[in-house]
Amino acid sequence: MSTANTEPVITSYAQAPTRTIAAGGVSFAYRELGPKGGIPVIFFVHLAATLDNWDPRIIDPIAKNHHVIAFDNCGVGASTGQVPDTVEAMADDAFTFIVALGFSKIDIFSFSLGGMVAQDFVVKQPAFVRKLILTGTGPRGGKDIDKVAGTTYFDMLRAALTLSDPKEFLFFNRNTAGKLAARAFVNRLKERTVDRDALITVKAFRTQLKAVQAYGRSAPSNLSKLTQPTLIANGDNDRMVPSTLSKDLHRRIKHSELIIYPDSGHGGIFQFHDQFAPVAVEFLAR
Numbered sequence: 001m002s003t004a005n006t007e008p009v010i011t012s013y014a015q016a017p018t019r020t021i022a023a024g025g026v027s028f029a030y031r032e033l034g035p036k037g038g039i040p041v042i043f044f045v046h047l048a049a050t051l052d053n054w055d056p057r058i059i060d061p062i063a064k065n066h067h068v069i070a071f072d073n074c075g076v077g078a079s080t081g082q083v084p085d086t087v088e089a090m091a092d093d094a095f096t097f098i099v100a101l102g103f104s105k106i107d108i109f110s111f112s113l114g115g116m117v118a119q120d121f122v123v124k125q126p127a128f129v130r131k132l133i134l135t136g137t138g139p140r141g142g143k144d145i146d147k148v149a150g151t152t153y154f155d156m157l158r159a160a161l162t163l164s165d166p167k168e169f170l171f172f173n174r175n176t177a178g179k180l181a182a183r184a185f186v187n188r189l190k191e192r193t194v195d196r197d198a199l200i201t202v203k204a205f206r207t208q209l210k211a212v213q214a215y216g217r218s219a220p221s222n223l224s225k226l227t228q229p230t231l232i233a234n235g236d237n238d239r240m241v242p243s244t245l246s247k248d249l250h251r252r253i254k255h256s257e258l259i260i261y262p263d264s265g266h267g268g269i270f271q272f273h274d275q276f277a278p279v280a281v282e283f284l285a286r
Helices: 056-063 087-100 113-124 145-161 166-170 176-188 202-216 244-252 273-285
Strands: 018-023 026-033 041-044 068-071 106-111 129-135 230-235 257-261
Touching (some): 056 068, 087 113, 113 129, 129 273, 145 166, 230 244, 230 273
Parallel strands (some): 230 257
Antiparallel strands (some): 018 026
């Protein structure tokens, strides 16, 4: 006799339980929410980030009608293993995790370093990806991506001197609108009060920076062969991954869509979450 699944559907990221799954000798930590069934949306997170760094104003609207999964890749947060020193290897680890969950077709939502990992993933595993969302990111070999480390360390110092979160400097303009958006974003990340993730270690963070630097200095990937519907978004003043690289991605990926938000930086989608979230939801629903 079959029994219906009466487990309530969680659509709030702040309430999504943290789970683990073993694959390839690694215990991957992840959170899932939204109605199960259909093609899941896998979230690929940014530099130095863990499960606690996704904006609920982005993830919750998507989870209303989609099965959403966010995860810590190898060596990050509560996941075991070591952070690899190449973006390509990070993509391989993500593939191991996704296969372990039993999926053979996914949508990807990515931000920053996550967008770099997502590009390497879809280049190597094109049949696995139905739709691709690339935000605050750039292509392999993109101009000035190898300077991310310098920008990051500089803004970390500025944040330390003002007792602020580094993301307030890295993700947002330092004008009135940017400062307000930054504080609001950082506060939203604190809405989850229990079962918080472990912080990234200094060693893992430095390894990620090394991987990003190598990615920026390597030969470009052939993105012209991608056929997946792709949505690209950024602010017009991204100091981490220059906004011109979002336009470069748009030129190189056929039939892609591009949104550039005015007077905003690397975290443009977070500053304009009320505009971007509905666009992402509509894009995934097509």
